[in-house]
Amino acid sequence: MSEILNATHNNSITKSKSVAICMAAYLTAGAVAIFTGYKFQDYHPLVVAGAADLTATIVIFIFSVYYKNASIYDPYWSVAPVAIAFFWLLHPDSINEIGLRQAIVLILLSFWSARLTFNWLRRWRGLSHEDWRYEDLRNKTGRAFGLVNFFGIHLFPTILVFGGCLSLYAILFKGVNDFGFLDCLAIAVTAGAIFIEAKADRQLHDFLSTNSNKGQLLSSGLWSYSRHPNYFGEVLFWWGIFLFAIAANITYWWTIIGPAMITLLFTCISIPLIENHMLKKNPDYILQMRKISAFIPWREKKCDETNLRIG
Numbered sequence: 358m359s360e361i362l363n364a365t366h367n368n369s370i371t372k373s374k375s376v377a378i379c380m381a382a383y384l385t386a387g388a389v390a391i392f393t394g395y396k397f398q399d400y401h402p403l404v405v406a407g408a409a410d411l412t413a414t415i416v417i418f419i420f421s422v423y424y425k426n427a428s429i430y431d432p433y434w435s436v437a438p439v440a441i442a443f444f445w446l447l448h449p450d451s452i453n454e455i456g457l458r459q460a461i462v463l464i465l466l467s468f469w470s471a472r473l474t475f476n477w478l479r480r481w482r483g484l485s486h487e488d489w490r491y492e493d494l495r496n497k498t499g500r501a502f503g504l505v506n507f508f509g510i511h512l513f514p515t516i517l518v519f520g521g522c523l524s525l526y527a528i529l530f531k532g533v534n535d536f537g538f539l540d541c542l543a544i545a546v547t548a549g550a551i552f553i554e555a556k557a558d559r560q561l562h563d564f565l566s567t568n569s570n571k572g573q574l575l576s577s578g579l580w581s582y583s584r585h586p587n588y589f590g591e592v593l594f595w596w597g598i599f600l601f602a603i604a605a606n607i608t609y610w611w612t613i614i615g616p617a618m619i620t621l622l623f624t625c626i627s628i629p630l631i632e633n634h635m636l637k638k639n640p641d642y643i644l645q646m647r648k649i650s651a652f653i654p655w656r657e658k659k660c661d662e663t664n665l666r667i668g
Contacts, residue, residue, distance in 0.1 A: 554590025
């Protein structure tokens with residue numbers, strides 16, 4: 358009965374109020390993170406950032422439980438890296454200067470963050486809407502959803518993003534090498550990744566906005582080269598940040614763990630999950646799967662349509 362009442366309450370909250378609630382959640386999380394950082398200030402900067410990141414995640418989790426909507430966590434992916442980056446940049450033990458490399462990375466990171474957060478905000482319908490993946494997990498796990506929600510939906514992505522941010526630590530905290538060719542390559546990869554992801558998201562938004570036939574599939578533009586060009590752009594972004602890290606300080610090669618884990622997340626979990634969902638909604642999606650690359654953009658495969666029919 359309480360779940361029905363809570364769902365009804367969420368449906369009555371407008372998108373503007375939902376955004377205000379979400380902003381309140383992130384401002385609270387930010388305040389708690391700052392307090393945690395103050396309490397842990399004598400520890401290693403990685404430990405301080407990790408502890409603050411964890412407590413901020415717990416705050417967002419509490420809000421998501423109260424409003425019964427795990428989608429409140431979604432913008433955390435694009436918001437947290439900026440906060441972590443500026444903490445390391447302003448730390449008294451850092452290099453204490455913004456050189457060309459640091460400036461470029463901060464600009465690219467900020468642009469990526471703002472664009473990705475805006476894209477989420479544009480598509481989010483408010484607290485009345487929860488991502489279908491979370492709804493499926495809620496229905497499948499029942500009473501165990503609380504644990505799944507915290508460890509799977511909140512904590513696991515936080516760990517992955519923090520892993521990606523380790524490259525930012527090498528750049529902003531330990532960057533000692535002069536700006537060079539590898540930095541130029543990193544700029545090309547990172548900026549290209551942002552462009553691909555932005556273009557793919559824009560094409561998807563336009564398609565969903567103008568497509569009246571819900572059974573129709575997007576297979577034009579970047580989506581004719583990859584079934585998930587937005588995911589490819591996101592993964593490529595973190596590899597670009599990693600290139601900046603080894604350009605800054607080669608001894609931090611081990612930060613490759615971040616982009617590697619994020620790559621595995623999208624290729625082994627996110628893409629199979631959404632592909633299965635698409636197949637259930639539209640069995641003809643199998644034709645697209647056989648013609649278009651799953652992840653890395655590539656030429657459309659030439660197939661005999663008569664041999665692609667199901668059954």
